[in-house]
Amino acid sequence: MNGVKAIRRFTVRTVLPESIAPLGKLAGNLRWSWHLPTSRLFEEIDPAAWAASGHDPVSFLGSVTRDKLQQLAADDSLVQRIRDLDADLEEYLTGDRWYQGLGDDAPRSIAYFSPEYGISAVLPQYSGGLGILAGDHLKSASDLGVPLIGVGLLYQAGYFKQSLSRDAWQQETYPVLDPDGLPLTLLREADGSAAKVVLPLPNGRRLAAHIWRADVGRVPLLLLDSNVAENDDAARNVTDRLYGGGGDQRLQQELLLGMGGVKALRIFERLTGTPAPEVFHTNEGHAGFLGIERIRELMDPANESPMTWEEALTAGRASTVFTTHTPVPAGIDRFERSQIEHFFHAGLAPCVPTDRVLALGSENYVGGDPDKFNMAVMGLRLAQRANGVAKLHGQVSRSMFSGLWPGFDTQEVPITSVTNGVHVPTWVDPQIADFARSTFGAESILDPEWTRVYDVPDTDIWALRRRLRSNLVDDVRKRLRSSWTKRGAGGADVAWTDSVLDPDVLTIGFARRVPTYKRLTLMLREPARLKALLLHPEHPIQLVIAGKSHPADEQGKRMIQDLVRFTDDPEVRHRIVFLPNYDIAMARTLFPGCDVWLNNPLRPLEACGTSGMKSALNGGLNLSILDGWWDEMYDGDNGWAIPTADDGATAEERDDLEAAALYDLLETQVGPRFYAKVPAEGAGAAGPSEPSQDGVPHQWIAMIKHTMATLGPAVSAERMLQDYVEKLYRPAARAGRDVAADHFALARRTAAWRSRVHGNWPAVQVEHVDSSGVSDEPQIGDELTISAYVALGGLDPEDVTVEVAYGRALDNDELSGISVNQLEAGDDLGSGRHLFTGAIRIDHSGSFGYTVRVLPQNSTLVSKAEMGLVVNA
Numbered sequence: 001m002n003g004v005k006a007i008r009r010f011t012v013r014t015v016l017p018e019s020i021a022p023l024g025k026l027a028g029n030l031r032w033s034w035h036l037p038t039s040r041l042f043e044e045i046d047p048a049a050w051a052a053s054g055h056d057p058v059s060f061l062g063s064v065t066r067d068k069l070q071q072l073a074a075d076d077s078l079v080q081r082i083r084d085l086d087a088d089l090e091e092y093l094t095g096d097r098w099y100q101g102l103g104d105d106a107p108r109s110i111a112y113f114s115p116e117y118g119i120s121a122v123l124p125q126y127s128g129g130l131g132i133l134a135g136d137h138l139k140s141a142s143d144l145g146v147p148l149i150g151v152g153l154l155y156q157a158g159y160f161k162q163s164l165s166r167d168a169w170q171q172e173t174y175p176v177l178d179p180d181g182l183p184l185t186l187l188r189e190a191d192g193s194a195a196k197v198v199l200p201l202p203n204g205r206r207l208a209a210h211i212w213r214a215d216v217g218r219v220p221l222l223l224l225d226s227n228v229a230e231n232d233d234a235a236r237n238v239t240d241r242l243y244g245g246g247g248d249q250r251l252q253q254e255l256l257l258g259m260g261g262v263k264a265l266r267i268f269e270r271l272t273g274t275p276a277p278e279v280f281h282t283n284e285g286h287a288g289f290l291g292i293e294r295i296r297e298l299m300d301p302a303n304e305s306p307m308t309w310e311e312a313l314t315a316g317r318a319s320t321v322f323t324t325h326t327p328v329p330a331g332i333d334r335f336e337r338s339q340i341e342h343f344f345h346a347g348l349a350p351c352v353p354t355d356r357v358l359a360l361g362s363e364n365y366v367g368g369d370p371d372k373f374n375m376a377v378m379g380l381r382l383a384q385r386a387n388g389v390a391k392l393h394g395q396v397s398r399s400m401f402s403g404l405w406p407g408f409d410t411q412e413v414p415i416t417s418v419t420n421g422v423h424v425p426t427w428v429d430p431q432i433a434d435f436a437r438s439t440f441g442a443e444s445i446l447d448p449e450w451t452r453v454y455d456v457p458d459t460d461i462w463a464l465r466r467r468l469r470s471n472l473v474d475d476v477r478k479r480l481r482s483s484w485t486k487r488g489a490g491g492a493d494v495a496w497t498d499s500v501l502d503p504d505v506l507t508i509g510f511a512r513r514v515p516t517y518k519r520l521t522l523m524l525r526e527p528a529r530l531k532a533l534l535l536h537p538e539h540p541i542q543l544v545i546a547g548k549s550h551p552a553d554e555q556g557k558r559m560i561q562d563l564v565r566f567t568d569d570p571e572v573r574h575r576i577v578f579l580p581n582y583d584i585a586m587a588r589t590l591f592p593g594c595d596v597w598l599n600n601p602l603r604p605l606e607a608c609g610t611s612g613m614k615s616a617l618n619g620g621l622n623l624s625i626l627d628g629w630w631d632e633m634y635d636g637d638n639g640w641a642i643p644t645a646d647d648g649a650t651a652e653e654r655d656d657l658e659a660a661a662l663y664d665l666l667e668t669q670v671g672p673r674f675y676a677k678v679p680a681e682g683a684g685a686a687g688p689s690e691p692s693q694d695g696v697p698h699q700w701i702a703m704i705k706h707t708m709a710t711l712g713p714a715v716s717a718e719r720m721l722q723d724y725v726e727k728l729y730r731p732a733a734r735a736g737r738d739v740a741a742d743h744f745a746l747a748r749r750t751a752a753w754r755s756r757v758h759g760n761w762p763a764v765q766v767e768h769v770d771s772s773g774v775s776d777e778p779q780i781g782d783e784l785t786i787s788a789y790v791a792l793g794g795l796d797p798e799d800v801t802v803e804v805a806y807g808r809a810l811d812n813d814e815l816s817g818i819s820v821n822q823l824e825a826g827d828d829l830g831s832g833r834h835l836f837t838g839a840i841r842i843d844h845s846g847s848f849g850y851t852v853r854v855l856p857q858n859s860t861l862v863s864k865a866e867m868g869l870v871v872n873a
Helices: 022-028 036-045 047-052 057-063 066-073 076-094 129-144 233-239 248-272 290-299 309-318 337-344 354-360 375-381 391-400 430-440 448-455 458-486 491-499 520-524 527-534 554-567 584-593 611-617 628-633 651-674 698-714 717-763
Strands: 110-113 148-153 161-164 170-173 196-200 206-216 219-225 279-283 320-323 334-336 372-374 385-388 506-511 541-546 576-579 596-599 621-625 639-642 677-679 689-691 765-772 783-791 800-809 815-830 833-841 849-856
Touching (some): 022 057, 022 076, 036 076, 047 057, 148 248, 170 554, 196 248, 219 248, 248 337, 279 290, 290 309, 290 354, 309 717, 372 375, 385 717, 391 628, 430 458, 458 491, 520 554, 541 651, 611 621, 611 628, 621 628, 783 849
Parallel strands (some): 110 148, 110 279, 506 541
Antiparallel strands (some): 161 170, 206 219, 677 689, 800 815, 800 849
């Protein structure tokens, strides 16, 4: 009966015999995706069925016959092994870990909101780096015992599956997922009914969502699903696909994620007794509406003592962390102001003034569009603590958002940085983990014993690297054959794929999303030169490339098409391949199998770029533009830096120069170094080389050992989580507790103070500045006394700090190399005027200058620039 579709689909789960019943628990907790003993157990039960399931324990158990299950239940050694793993999981879930040793000021619970999560290929709820980072964040929080609760959306089709047409054009399909067939459980009320959140929509409509729970080790992940019967068709499709649609659909996704996500958390707290989160972490602007829902809760007239807008905003900001991942304004979600107004007038937050919500996302700064509502801007205004995801990205973010803090130097913009990391157990190849365990007893690259990698014979490292490369070659051949078959080839037309790549050829990887700034096709700048590198008689290279372009990005798709057409050339197709449908499963072979990881974005548009980190964990060397994480972690011996054109170059000149630099590095350094070479006299570890005697590239191996020993801990997500806990979560929790104490007494006082400062700030003025103590010929070491006469209007001296900033005066009178001294409040001159005095010491020769400025001061402020208020002399 062709064309007949089911009105409902469901998965029937296997009932396991009692002796092996813990297999269900092991399959249901996603820890198996990074815990080798558990995943190996499933594989060894039935290797063929495990492979056929796509390494999905839930699907795998569903495929095992009743007879097979009875055989397993009668195998005493297997039953004991299952019990041991069950006990190990239980200890992992309940025992004390790093976080439990931090003391009482560590937050009892932290809510982490993200629009996507890349945890495992069996739960395809991710599109790229943001999702993979979020998944690694949850996994590492679990390993460290950080009491995190993840919140996201459950997309019916996830992100698209990518294939290629015969003419190499990207094609997208959206297979529908069955939640019952995924490692998820539906959150239910005590009476067995599905728990749900409901948001009002315009025109009397409603958006209801069920709440699915995934267990990521110790971390529960709540995913909201709008595909429920009571919704109309449009509402059911709100969560149909990740970043699907636009306009109202995207806005409704973000309202459901933020406001619905907080409601889901409250239901989860009620049903499970989990402590209410003390910190809310907004991962990118998509989740920003969570702050509005928290304000709605505090302003609710049903409360015994409902708060005002300013009080609720103050209370919410104190315990909120915002992370921006976007280095370009075009990457930020922006909606029409009228759209936001339309949806909030439907009653999303009836006690919250809509004009205040609109002001949070307003681009009311130089260069902004007053008709737009900016999600990142709202995220920053709703959070007292914010960060970028690498040191360089922190600088870029401070510059990009500086309009929110007019009058301040870019370096003073209150956005810090926590450099991303990757989850080591997920991304280290099992062969490397086994090798380390058997060779020097280290269970993890984070183990101090791991530095004993320096003592391992070079021949052993070289043999291991070849095995990993061979695994990749085998995987590429299977994937390429499948891709060509889908493109319409068959029989003899695909026989050549059996000999694609060579396990003894230098292998370079490039895999990521395909926006234009990542420059997928920079390697094609001079096709003849690339071809010569691929076919070099002494030191050839081979390239494995993968990546998806956003379905609406025609330019990205054209880049993929240009590249694939080059890879289709019979002369080079054995040395360069493009693999469609890049996902976690492909990455698990690709990262360990590549000798070099290539990254050539337009600097500084790569926020962090964690793919090269995953390569480094496996002994891969990076060949990258100094952008994102590589800008701070490249040390000259862990890979190569591609020189960047200066800022005066045109886009064409920049691509020409940087492509030429890439070719030069491959021709003169990377290639020769790999092929059994040692450095020429006086050359550094990454410099020119000449032949070795035994055929083993000892200096290449030295770079591998150095990378694995030093970069491993630096790029780990455990390090990242510890940074978040110490720099952001603990301070946010302390601030949140302070403002909430005694029925939010401090929040109310602080809100009143902030309102008073804002109201009086227009009257604040530096009327006059005097200096004394220096002769007509000042010298280094002389002390200069500063007296500033300041009008404070209705403010008191305790409400402000008055500073003298001094340094080298440039030709335009701007100061560089600035130092700052605080002036002390002196005489009250009447009529709101006050004298502030202090001293500075002349600390350099040449041009010297100073100025005075006034800023708000309060113990609840995290930075001087927080309120965006400053008066300069």
